[in-house]
Amino acid sequence: MDLLALVDCENFYASCERIFRPDLKKVPIVVLSNNDGCVIARSKESKDFGIQMGAPWFKVKEGFLKSGGQVFSSNFALYGDISSRVMSVLSQMSKKIEIYSIDEAFLDLENLAIESHDAANDFGVYCRNIVKQWVGIPVRIGIAPTKTLTKVASYLAKQQTHYPGIFSITNNQKDIETALKRVPIHQVWGVGRRLNKKLSDSGMKNAYDLACSNIPLIRKKYSVVLERTVRELRGERCLAMDENPAPKKQIVVSRSFANKISDLNTLSPIVNDFGVRACEKLRKEGQLCSKVGVFIRTSPFRTQDRQHQTIKFYTLHQPSDDTRDILSSIRWILPKIFRHGFCYAKAGVMLSQFTDENVLQYELFEQINGARRNNQLMKTLDKINHSSTQVNFASQSKIGFTAMRRANVSPRYTTSWFELPTVN
DNA sequence: TCTGGGGTCCTAGGACCC
DNA sequence: TCTGGGGTCCTAGGACCC
Numbered sequence: 001m002d003l004l005a006l007v008d009c010e011n012f013y014a015s016c017e018r019i020f021r022p023d024l025k026k027v028p029i030v031v032l033s034n035n036d037g038c039v040i041a042r043s044k045e046s047k048d049f050g051i052q053m054g055a056p057w058f059k060v061k062e063g064f065l066k067s068g069g070q071v072f073s074s075n076f077a078l079y080g081d082i083s084s085r086v087m088s089v090l091s092q093m094s095k096k097i098e099i100y101s102i103d104e105a106f107l108d109l110e111n112l113a114i115e116s117h118d119a120a121n122d123f124g125v126y127c128r129n130i131v132k133q134w135v136g137i138p139v140r141i142g143i144a145p146t147k148t149l150t151k152v153a154s155y156l157a158k159q160q161t162h163y164p165g166i167f168s169i170t171n172n173q174k175d176i177e178t179a180l181k182r183v184p185i186h187q188v189w190g191v192g193r194r195l196n197k198k199l200s201d202s203g204m205k206n207a208y209d210l211a212c213s214n215i216p217l218i219r220k221k222y223s224v225v226l227e228r229t230v231r232e233l234r235g236e237r238c239l240a241m242d243e244n245p246a247p248k249k250q251i252v253v254s255r256s257f258a259n260k261i262s263d264l265n266t267l268s269p270i271v272n273d274f275g276v277r278a279c280e281k282l283r284k285e286g287q288l289c290s291k292v293g294v295f296i297r298t299s300p301f302r303t304q305d306r307q308h309q310t311i312k313f314y315t316l317h318q319p320s321d322d323t324r325d326i327l328s329s330i331r332w333i334l335p336k337i338f339r340h341g342f343c344y345a346k347a348g349v350m351l352s353q354f355t356d357e358n359v360l361q362y363e364l365f366e367q368i369n370g371a372r373r374n375n376q377l378m379k380t381l382d383k384i385n386h387s388s389t390q391v392n393f394a395s396q397s398k399i400g401f402t403a404m405r406r407a408n409v410s411p412r413y414t415t416s417w418f419e420l421p422t423v424n
Numbered sequence: 425t426c427t428g429g430g431g432t433c434c435t436a437g438g439a440c441c442c
Numbered sequence: 443t444c445t446g447g448g449g450t451c452c453t454a455g456g457a458c459c460c
Contacts, residue, residue, distance in 0.1 A: 033428035040428065058426040074428090101460045192458045223434065225458080252430055259425095301427055348429090405426090 001171050003114055004241070005107040006142045006150035007090055007127065009083075010165070012103035013041035016082045017072050019136040020413050020421050028069040032057050035256050036073055036405045045069075073406040081414045085135045093127055098242050106147060108241050114143075117168050124166035143168035145176075147239045148232035151189035152179055152207060176235055180208035190229040195222070207233055247354065248285055253278040254348025258405050260299065261344045267296070268334055269397035274349040275330050276396055279323040282351055283382060288319035290353035292329035296337060299345035308342045311350075319355045322378055326351070327395055 009015060013031040018024050028045035032038065039046075039055045046069060051060055057071075065071065083102045091097050096108035114120050124141040131139050142153030149169055156179060157167035169179045186196040188207050204210050211233035219227040228238040253274040261267045271294060282289055297309030314329040330349065384390050392398075411419035 035428070036426085038427050054427080056427040061426090104460075190458070194457065223457085225434065248431080250431070254429065256428065299427080346428090 001113075001115055001145075003109045003120065003143055003145055003168075003171070004147060004150050005094075005109055005123070005127070006144075006147070006154050007105050007107060007131075008140045008142070008154050009086060009103035010138045010140050011041060011043050012083075012137070013072075013074065013079055014043040014046070015137050016079050017075075017410055018043070019082070020410070021070075024070055028064070028067070029072065030057075030064065030069065031072045031074055032408070033074060034404055034406075035258055036407055037256060040074065071408050073409040075410050075412065077412045077415045078410065082135065082137065086131055086137055086139070089131050089134050090127075093130075096241055096243055099245070106150065106241060109143070117170060120168035120170070121163050121166055124168065125163065128165055138165070140165045141167075145169070145171045145235050146232040146237045148189050148229055149176065149179075149235065152183050152187075152233070155183055155187050171235060173235070176211075176233075177208060180211050180233060181206055183207040185210060188229065188233070190225065195226065198222075247287060247356075249352065249354060251278050251281050251285070251289075251351045252348055253281070254295070254346060254350075255401070255404065256346040257344070262340075262342060264335065264338050267338065267344060267347065268330075269395060271296075271330055271334055271347050271349060272327055272393065272395045273397050273401065274347065275326045276323055276393060277401075278349045278351050279321060279326050279378075280382060280385075282354075283321045283378060285354075286357050287354040288321050288357050289326075289351040290316050290319045290355070291351070292316065292326055292333070293350035293352065294330055294333040294337065294347070295350065296334075296344050296347045298342050302343070302345075305343055306341070308339055308344075310337045312337045315353075319353075321357065322375075323381070323393065327393060331395075 011029075014029040017029055017031065026045065027043075028049050028051075029043040030039045030046050030051055031041035033040045036057055038057055039051055039053065039060065042051050042053070046064070049064065049067060049069065051064060061071075079102060086103075087097070087099050087105060090105050090107060094107040094109060095111060098106040100106055109120075109123065112119075112123060114123060120143045124143060127141055128139055131137055140154055140157045142150040142155070142157055143166075144150045144153045153167040153169050157165050160167055167179075169175055184206055185191060185199050185204050188210060191199065191210075199210065204213070211230060213230060215227055215230055218230055231238050255270075255274070257270070261270070275292075291313050292315075293311055293313040295309070295311035298305060298307050300307065312333045314333050316325060316329065320326070326349070381391060411421070413419060413421050
C-alpha cells in the first residue's frame with residue numbers, strides 16, 4: 001500500500017520553549033507575534049484555558065497571567081534551529097521527505113511497504129518516540145494515501161486515546177469514508193473561511209459530504225483547487241510530494257510599528273531597514289530581483305482614524321541583488337505613496353520577478369564589467385554581518401528591528417554561545 | 425495604549441502579437 | 443448587412459496555508 005505520513009509538531013513554538021524550561025511542563029504557555037502583538041502559539045493548557053489563536057495579547061494578558069500562565073515573545077532563532085533538528089531526524093525515517101513548514105513534514109512511506117493499520121500505527125509510534133527522545137518535541141502523525149487525507153488523519157489523531165497522537169487511514173473506501181464523516185467541513189485542508197461559508201450554506205457539513213459532491217460542478221462553481229481537494233479526499237493523489245522546493249518567487253519583509261508613524265523622515269529609515277533585510281534574504285537565495293515594491297498602511301483596527309493603504313512598485317532596468325539598487329528604488333517609491341495626516345501602523349518591502357544570479361541577461365548597452373557589477377561589496381558585507389549586524393547603510397534607521405517590543409524573549413539557547421543553557 | 429509575518433496558486437481582464 | 447482565431451504576458455484581486 002502506498003502511504004504518506006504527515007508529521008506535525010504539537011504546539012510547536014510552545015513546545016520549543018518547554019525543552020529548556022522543563023519546569024513549565026504543565027504550565028499554560030503562549031508565544032506572541034512580533035511586537036508582542038497577538039498570540040501565535042499556545043500550549044494545550046492555554047487552549048483549554050480559552051486563549052484563541054491570534055488573540056490580541058493586550059486583551060487576554062491580565063486573565064492569562066493571573067491564572068499562572070507563562071508568556072514568551074517569539075524567538076525565531078530558537079524555533080528555526082529546533083525545526084531543523086526535527087527535520088533531520090525525520091529525514092532518517094524516510095528517503096522521501098517534503099519539509100512543508102517550520103513544524104510540518106510529509107514523508108513518503110512507499111519503501112516501508114505498510115500493509116495494515118497495525119503496521120502504520122507501529123511506524124507512527126516509533127517515529128513519535130524517536131523525535132521526542134532525540135529532540136524533545138512531541139509530534140502528531142497522520143498516515144493516509146494522499147496529502148489531504150493525512151491532514152484528515154492528523155486532525156483525528158488529536159482525539160486518539162488508543163494510539164495517542166497517531167491515526168492512520170488505509171487505502172480502503174470504507175476506511176476513508178468512516179474517517180471523513182468525523183471531520184467538520186471547515187477542518188478540511190484547503191477550505192478556509194470563505195469556502196466554509198459557501199459550502200456550509202449549500203448543505204455540506206463534513207468532509208464526507210464534500211468528497212461525495214459532483215466534481216464537474218465543483219470545478220465550475222468553485223475552482224480547480226477545490227476539485228483537487230475533493231479528489232484527494234476520495235483517495236486520488238493530486239498533490240505530489242515535492243522534495244526540492246522551488247526557489248522563492250517573492251520576498252517580503254514587513255513589520256507593524258510599536259508606535260504609529262506620521263512623518264516621512266521617521267518612516268523612511270525604517271523602510272530602508274526592511275529593504276536591507278530583504279536584500280540579505282535575496283542574496284541567500286542566490287537570486288536577482290527586477291521589481292521592488294513598498295507598501296504602507298494605517299491600522300485597520302483604529303476605525304476612528306482616517307485610513308490609507310497603498311503599494312507601489314518600481315521596475316529595475318536590470319535585475320539586481322545590490323542593496324544600493326533596492327534602497328534607491330525605495331527612495332523613489334516612498335515619497336510618492338506617503339501621505340501627510342495619516343498614522344501609519346505598518347510598512348513593508350516586497351521583492352519579486354526573480355532571475356537566477358547565474359543566468360543574468362545583460363542589457364544591450366550595459367557595460368558588463370562596470371563598477372557595480374560582479375562586485376564583492378555585498379558578499380563582503382554579508383560576511384561581516386553574518387552573525388550580528390556590524391555595518392549599516394547610512395539611510396537605515398539606527399534602531400532597526402530592535403524597535404520592536406519583545407518583552408519576554410527567551411535566550412537563543414542553541415544558536416548563541418553567550419546564551420547557552422546553564423546547569424546548576 | 426496595545427491587534428503578526430511570510431508565502432503560494434488561480435482567475436479574469438487588458439494589452440499586445442501574429 | 444457582415445469585423446477572426448489563437449496565443450502570451452502582465453497585473454490585480456481573491457483565497458488559502460502555516
